[in-house]
Amino acid sequence: MEDDNLLLNIISEPISTKSKLLEKKSVKRKHDVVEEKILNNELTNKKKRHERVKLDLCQGREMKSSKRSSLFANNPTIPHVEDINVETANEEIFGTASSMDTVPVHPHIISCLKQKFDIKCLTNVQEKSIPAILTGQDVIIKSQTGSGKTLAYVIPIIHRIQMIEPLVRRETGPIAIVLVPTKELVQQTYEVFQKLLTSFVRIVCSPLVGGSNRNHEKKRLRRGLNILISTPGRLCDHIDNTQSLSFKNIQFLIFDEADKMLDMGFADAIKKIIQTITKHFDNEKHFQRILLSATPTTALNEFVDINLNKNSLRIDISEEFNEESVITVPKTLKQMFTIVPSKLRLVTLIGFLLKIFNNNEKKKAKALLFLATNDLVHFHYDVINTILNGEKDDDMDEQGDLQFGHLLNQSVKLLRLQGDMTHQERTSVFNEFSKLTRGILLCTNVAARGLDLPSVTWIIQYHPTSPIDYIHRIGRTARLGSIGRSLIFLLPNEAEYVTTLQEKYKMSLKSITPDDILETLLSSCDKLKQHFETRTVVPKTAEQCASSLHHHFEEYVNGSEERIEQARQAYLSFIRYYASFSREWKYLFHVKNLHRGHVAKSFGLKQLPDESNNHSINERKGTFASSSKTNKSTILNENETIEINDKKDDKSISSLKIEKKNHSSMSNNIKPRQRFRNFSHISEFGNGLELTTKSNKKKDKIDEFLEKKRERNTIKRLHGRKKQT
Numbered sequence: 019m020e021d022d023n024l025l026l027n028i029i030s031e032p033i034s035t036k037s038k039l040l041e042k043k044s045v046k047r048k049h050d051v052v053e054e055k056i057l058n059n060e061l062t063n064k065k066k067r068h069e070r071v072k073l074d075l076c077q078g079r080e081m082k083s084s085k086r087s088s089l090f091a092n093n094p095t096i097p098h099v100e101d102i103n104v105e106t107a108n109e110e111i112f113g114t115a116s117s118m119d120t121v122p123v124h125p126h127i128i129s130c131l132k133q134k135f136d137i138k139c140l141t142n143v144q145e146k147s148i149p150a151i152l153t154g155q156d157v158i159i160k161s162q163t164g165s166g167k168t169l170a171y172v173i174p175i176i177h178r179i180q181m182i183e184p185l186v187r188r189e190t191g192p193i194a195i196v197l198v199p200t201k202e203l204v205q206q207t208y209e210v211f212q213k214l215l216t217s218f219v220r221i222v223c224s225p226l227v228g229g230s231n232r233n234h235e236k237k238r239l240r241r242g243l244n245i246l247i248s249t250p251g252r253l254c255d256h257i258d259n260t261q262s263l264s265f266k267n268i269q270f271l272i273f274d275e276a277d278k279m280l281d282m283g284f285a286d287a288i289k290k291i292i293q294t295i296t297k298h299f300d301n302e303k304h305f306q307r308i309l310l311s312a313t314p315t316t317a318l319n320e321f322v323d324i325n326l327n328k329n330s331l332r333i334d335i336s337e338e339f340n341e342e343s344v345i346t347v348p349k350t351l352k353q354m355f356t357i358v359p360s361k362l363r364l365v366t367l368i369g370f371l372l373k374i375f376n377n378n379e380k381k382k383a384k385a386l387l388f389l390a391t392n393d394l395v396h397f398h399y400d401v402i403n404t405i406l407n408g409e410k411d412d413d414m415d416e417q418g419d420l421q422f423g424h425l426l427n428q429s430v431k432l433l434r435l436q437g438d439m440t441h442q443e444r445t446s447v448f449n450e451f452s453k454l455t456r457g458i459l460l461c462t463n464v465a466a467r468g469l470d471l472p473s474v475t476w477i478i479q480y481h482p483t484s485p486i487d488y489i490h491r492i493g494r495t496a497r498l499g500s501i502g503r504s505l506i507f508l509l510p511n512e513a514e515y516v517t518t519l520q521e522k523y524k525m526s527l528k529s530i531t532p533d534d535i536l537e538t539l540l541s542s543c544d545k546l547k548q549h550f551e552t553r554t555v556v557p558k559t560a561e562q563c564a565s566s567l568h569h570h571f572e573e574y575v576n577g578s579e580e581r582i583e584q585a586r587q588a589y590l591s592f593i594r595y596y597a598s599f600s601r602e603w604k605y606l607f608h609v610k611n612l613h614r615g616h617v618a619k620s621f622g623l624k625q626l627p628d629e630s631n632n633h634s635i636n637e638r639k640g641t642f643a644s645s646s647k648t649n650k651s652t653i654l655n656e657n658e659t660i661e662i663n664d665k666k667d668d669k670s671i672s673s674l675k676i677e678k679k680n681h682s683s684m685s686n687n688i689k690p691r692q693r694f695r696n697f698s699h700i701s702e703f704g705n706g707l708e709l710t711t712k713s714n715k716k717k718d719k720i721d722e723f724l725e726k727k728r729e730r731n732t733i734k735r736l737h738g739r740k741k742q743t
C-alpha cells in the first residue's frame with residue numbers, strides 16, 4: 019500500500035513541458051516554503067537557535083548572490099513527451115486454475131510441485147505447454163516474463179525421462195540438453211531441475227558453464243549425465259574437446275530465451291550442436307525441440323523455420339487475449355520514465371533511491387539498478403554506497419577519503435552483479451540478493467534475462483538499452499502477478515525512445531520530472547546539513563541540496579588518484595557504450611549528441627578525460643583523436659568559470675582540457691579488474707542492439723584468456739600455499 023502511495027505521489031504531479039528546475043520563479047516559491055518550515059521548527063526548538071542565526075546569515079548571502087549553481091545552468095530543454103493512453107495487450111497469468119491432481123504427470127512430480135514449489139495450480143502457459151510437450155511434437159512457446167515458462171518444459175521432460183524403458187541410468191548419457199544464454203540462467207535452471215528430480219535420483223542433471231573448471235566437467239561427463247544445462251558456447255567447447263560426450267540417446271533439445279542466444283551471436287554454436295546431434299539420427303528417428311521466448315524477433319522466426327519441424331505446435335498466450343500476436347508485459351507492472359539532463363543524472367538517481375528506501379522504511383524494497391557496463395557498475399557501486407550508506411569499498415584507497423553518506427534513514431545493502439565476476443562470485447551475489455528484504459543490486463544486462471530474483475519491487479534503468487532488453491529488464495519485477503514498478507532515465511535527446519515503446523511496443527509509461535524526484539533531497543536536508551556544517555551555504559531548497567550533494571560527490575571523486583582513475587574509466591566506458599549503438603538506433607543514441615563536459619560532470623570529473631586512447635571509438639569514427647589535438651583548456655568545477663559550450667557536437671570537446679598526465683603513471687596502481695579494462699568495460703550483452711558473430715568470437719577469445727589467467731593465478735596461489743606449509 020505504501021508502495022502504491024509512493025507511486026501515486028510520483029505520478030500525480032502535473033507533467034511540465036519544461037523542467038521546473040529551469041524556472042527561477044517556482045524555485046523561489048519552493049525556497050520560501052522550505053525556509054518558512056525551517057524557521058518554524060527552529061522557533062519551537064530552543065536548542066537550534068544557533069543554527070537559525072546561521073541560516074539567516076546564509077539567507078542574506080543567498081539573496082545577494084544571483085548566481086545559479088552550475089549544475090542547473092546551461093542544461094538542454096527537457097522535451098515534452100505526450101502521456102498517450104496506449105491500449106496495452108494483457109496476458110492472464112493463471113488460466114482455468116484447475117486442480118494439480120488433474121495434471122497428467124507422475125504423482126511424485128505433482129507432490130514435489132505442491133511441497134517444494136508451493137504450487138497450487140498451473141499457470142496459463144504451463145496448462146497449454148505440458149500436454150503439448152507430452153505429445154512429442156516440436157513446440158514453440160511464447161509467453162510474457164515471469165509467467166512460469168521454466169516449469170512449463172521441466173515438468174513434462176522429467177515425466178517423460180522417468181518413463182523411458184529400460185530405466186535411465188547415469189551411463190545412458192545425455193537425454194535432454196537445455197541451452198540458455200547466460201551462466202546465471204544455467205545455474206537457475208539447474209536448480210529447478212534438481213528440486214524436481216528429488217524423487218528420481220537415478221536421473222542425473224548437471225550444469226556446464228564457462229568460467230568453472232573444464233576438467234571437472236569432463237570428469238562428470240565421463241561418469242555420465244542425463245540432463246545437461248549449458249550455454250551454447252560451453253557445450254560446443256565440450257563437443258570439440260570432450261571425447262566421452264555422446265549424443266546418441268538425445269531425445270530433447272530446449273532453447274530457452276532463444277531470441278537472446280541468437281542476438282548474442284550464438285547462431286553458429288547452436289547450428290553446430292544441432293548438426294552434432296543430428297549425426298546420430300536417421301530420418302525416422304526424431305529428437306524433440308522446444309523453443310521458448312517472451313520476445314520473439316525476426317531472427318528467431320527465421321531460426322524456427324530452418325531448425326524446427328514444419329509441423330511444430332505454436333503456443334502463444336497473448337494470442338488468446340488479443341487478435342494479433344504482440345509482446346506483452348505484466349499488467350501489474352507500472353512503468354515510468356524521467357528525462358534528465360546529463361549533469362543532473364547522478365543527483366536525480368540518488369534522490370530517487372532515497373524516495374524508494376526512505377519512504378518505505380519498514381517495507382520490503384528491492385531494486386535492480388541497470389547500468390551499461392562493468393566499469394560503470396564498479397564506479398556507481400562505490401559512489402552510491404558512500405553517499406547512501408556512508409560505506410566505502412573495502413578496496414578503496416584510504417588516502418583522501420571523505421565520508422559523506424548516511425542519507426538513508428536505515429542502511430540498505432548494496433550488491434553488484436556484472437560480467438567480469440567469477441562464477442562463484444556471481445552465484446553468491448545472486449543467493450545473497452535473493453535472501454534480502456531490502457537491497458539494491460547494481461548490474462549490467464547480465465541480469466536482464468530470465469533471472470528469477472524474488473520480491474524485486476523496482477527496476478531502475480540508468481542507462482538505456484534496446485526495447486527488447488528493456489522488456490526483459492522490467493520483467494525482473496511484477497513476476498507471476500505480483501506488483502512491480504520500473505523507471506528509465508533518458509537524456510533530453512533520447513526522448514523519442516518513449517514514443518518507440520508506446521507506439522511500436524504498445525506500452526504505457528508515465529512521466530516523472532527530475533524536480534519531482536529532487537524534491538526528495540529536501541527531506542534529507544538535515545542530513546545534508548550535517549555534512550555541510552563547515553560550509554558557508556546550508557542547503558535549503560531542492561536545487562541547493564542537489565548542488566551541495568553534487569559538489570560533495572565531486573570532492574569525493576577527486577579525493578584520491580584512484581577514484582579519479584575509476585571515474586575516468588567509467589566515463590570512457592560510457593562513451594564507448596554509447597558509440598557502440600548500431601546505425602539503426604543512432605537517431606536516438608548518437609555519441610555526437612553527448613555533451614562531453616556535462617557527461618564528465620555526471621562522473622564528478624573536473625577535467626575531461628583523454629579520449630584519444632578510447633580505441634573502440636577511434637576505430638569507428640576517428641573523431642576523438644583529431645579533436646584531442648586542440649589544447650585550449652577549461653577546467654570543470656562547481657562554479658564553471660568558463661561556460662561550457664552547449665553545442666551538441668564534437669566541437670565542444672575542443673574547448674575542454676584534455677588531460678593526459680597521470681594516465682600512464684596510474685597504470686601500475688590499477689587493481690586487477692581495472693587492468694583488464696579494455697575487456698571488462700564490455701557489458702555481458704553490450705547494449706543489446708548489435709552484436710556480430712565477429713565480436714562474439716572476440717569475446718570468446720577474451721573469455722578464454724581471462725579463464726586461463728584465472729586458472730594460472732589459482733595454480734600460483736596453491737603453489738604459494740604449499741610452499742608456506
Ligand SMILES: Nc1ncnc2c1ncn2[C@@H]1O[C@H](COP(=O)(O)OP(=O)(O)OP(=O)(O)O)[C@@H](O)[C@H]1O
Pocket residue numbers: 135136137138139140141144161162163164165166167168169312467468469470493497498
Ligand atoms: N504454477 C505456479 N504457481 C506458482 N508459482 C509458480 C508457478 N509456476 C512457476 N512459478 C514460479 O514463478 C516464478 C517465475 O517463473 P519462471 O522463472 O519460470 O518465469 P519465466 O516465464 O521463465 O520468466 P522469464 O521470461 O523472465 O524467464 C518462479 O519463481 C517459479 O518458481
